[in-house]
Amino acid sequence: RKEVEQDPGPFNVPEGATVAFNCTYSNSASQSFFWYRQDCRKEPKLLMSVYSSGNEDGRFTAQLNRASQYISLLIRDSKLSDSATYLCVVRGYNQAGTALIFGKGTTLSVSS
Amino acid sequence: NAGVTQTPKFRVLKTGQSMTLLCAQDMNHEYMYWYRQDPGMGLRLIHYSVGEGTTAKGEVPDGYNVSRLKKQNFLLGLESAAPSQTSVYFCASSSQAYEQYFGPGTRLTVT
Numbered sequence: 001r002k003e004v005e006q007d008p009g010p011f012n013v014p015e016g017a018t019v020a021f022n023c024t025y026s027n028s029a030s031q032s033f034f035w036y037r038q039d040c041r042k043e044p045k046l047l048m049s050v051y052s053s054g055n056e057d058g059r060f061t062a063q064l065n066r067a068s069q070y071i072s073l074l075i076r077d078s079k080l081s082d083s084a085t086y087l088c089v090v091r092g093y094n095q096a097g098t099a100l101i102f103g104k105g106t107t108l109s110v111s112s
Numbered sequence: 113n114a115g116v117t118q119t120p121k122f123r124v125l126k127t128g129q130s131m132t133l134l135c136a137q138d139m140n141h142e143y144m145y146w147y148r149q150d151p152g153m154g155l156r157l158i159h160y161s162v163g164e165g166t167t168a169k170g171e172v173p174d175g176y177n178v179s180r181l182k183k184q185n186f187l188l189g190l191e192s193a194a195p196s197q198t199s200v201y202f203c204a205s206s207s208q209a210y211e212q213y214f215g216p217g218t219r220l221t222v223t
Contacts, residue, residue, distance in 0.1 A: 034211075043202055043214035044155070087155070099145075099170065100212060104154035 023088030032091035135203030
């Protein structure tokens with residue numbers, strides 16, 4: 001089983017739609033989880049951290065289910081500017097405990 | 113603040129040539145990382161550093177060397193480039209285990 005798995009998509013939705021992305025991770029000891037956003041030919045940027053209690057930032061909601069080792073990202077009222085690749089990221093364990101393990105990303109295309 | 117910068121932005125090498133990619137950060141971060149990103153493979157960690165003078169191997173270190181002589185700089189070297197090293201290389205830095213900030217990337221083609 002890959003360490004972080006995501007549905008690659010693409011997800012093609014109209015403006016205003018609600019879309020959800022899912023991600024599973026294999027290491028049950030993982031403690032930190034994130035969603036990064038990557039625009040075409042650009043660097044990844046942190047979208048939001050994912051907390052055990054779930055968290056919301058405007059139109060974006062992230063949830064974590066530790067029992068199922070599952071992370072989700074919900075985007076409400078999609079905008080054209082939301083078109084990007086969304087990377088599910090889990091902090092892995094190496095000598096320093098700092099390495100991030102990236103999923104391959106889910107591509108979202110929002111159309112008018 | 114410039115954040116994380118990478119030099120060069122683009123480069124074309126011939127097989128067997130060598131080059132060094134430079135990453136610089138002005139956020140006083142302790143931790144720095146080099147990743148490569150290939151289509152269908154996602155981001156993979158090549159090497160990382162937890163402080164000046166220290167480096168360690170990541171997931172795909174073969175064919176690369178790194179050095180962290182100054183806290184703000186992290187160099188990635190390719191001693192003998194191979195076509196398999198054609199990729200987009202991203203440098204990142206972080207304050208311990210917090211958010212990683214990425215540079216704009218270097219697009220390398222090895223022919």
